[in-house]
């Protein structure tokens with residue numbers, strides 16, 4: 001458990017020179033890596049650091065085993081009460097907009113929006129898995145919904161595209177690699193413990209991806225985009241490791 005956390009702890013959350021030096025990387029080493037003189041230019045150092053983080057993401061993506069399943073649990077293991085977490089407190093949770101529909105954009109054949117009813121016509125799956133937050137806590141929950149791969153097939157997504165990204169109506173966002181998007185346990189969850197999701201826990205639809213850390217499980221999804229352009233995300237853009245998975 002703590003190994004998992006340490007592995008993905010975002011120690012480059014703020015890409016500043018002092019972090020770098022504390023982390024044991026000299027400016028000289030960076031200069032070599034970047035092939036230019038960085039010592040006088042903070043924005044170059046910043047760019048070199050981001051390039052290293054993106055390199056790290058590619059290595060992790062290459063190590064990803066699409067057939068390895070996250071551990072599953074039984075109903076008796078489900079955590080009660082189930083904790084709420086977001087970048088804002090519970091009182092600030094936004095209700096689902098009256099005209100909510102799930103938008104689909106990018107490299108897909110069919111961009112027509114989806115209602116909940118339409119999502120319910122696709123194949124459904126349930127899972128009892130552990131959700132692990134980078135802050136150092138975890139809890140076991142039961143989610144059901146549409147495996148994301150079935151949704152991607154239904155919209156005619158280009159499955160060779162690199163990324164699937166998620167925009168949420170609480171102004172959160174996140175994105176994942178295509179291999180993880182096609183993983184059998186990656187689902188667009190509609191229900192929690194067999195009841196429709198409530199707004200704090202992601203209504204009307206959230207991503208449930210047990211092979212990645214909690215922040216890669218966007219709630220309150222408004223739009224899904226298939227793209228080859230690196231989309232980043234709310235925490236990813238602040239230096240959290242983008243891949244953050246196993």
Ligand SMILES: Nc1nc2c(c(=O)[nH]1)N[C@H]1C(S)=C(S)[C@@H](COP(=O)(O)O)O[C@H]1N2
Pocket residue numbers: 082083084085086087088132133134168169170172173200201202214215216217218219220
């Ligand atoms: N829309 C949205 N999704 C989000 C977040 C958020 O702030 N907004 N926080 C993420 C983080 S850091 C965690 S740990 C989980 C928490 O999910 P939970 O409230 O179901 O425990 O949601 C993730 N998805």
Ligand SMILES: [Mo]
Pocket residue numbers: 085132133134135214215
């Ligand atoms: Mo989290």
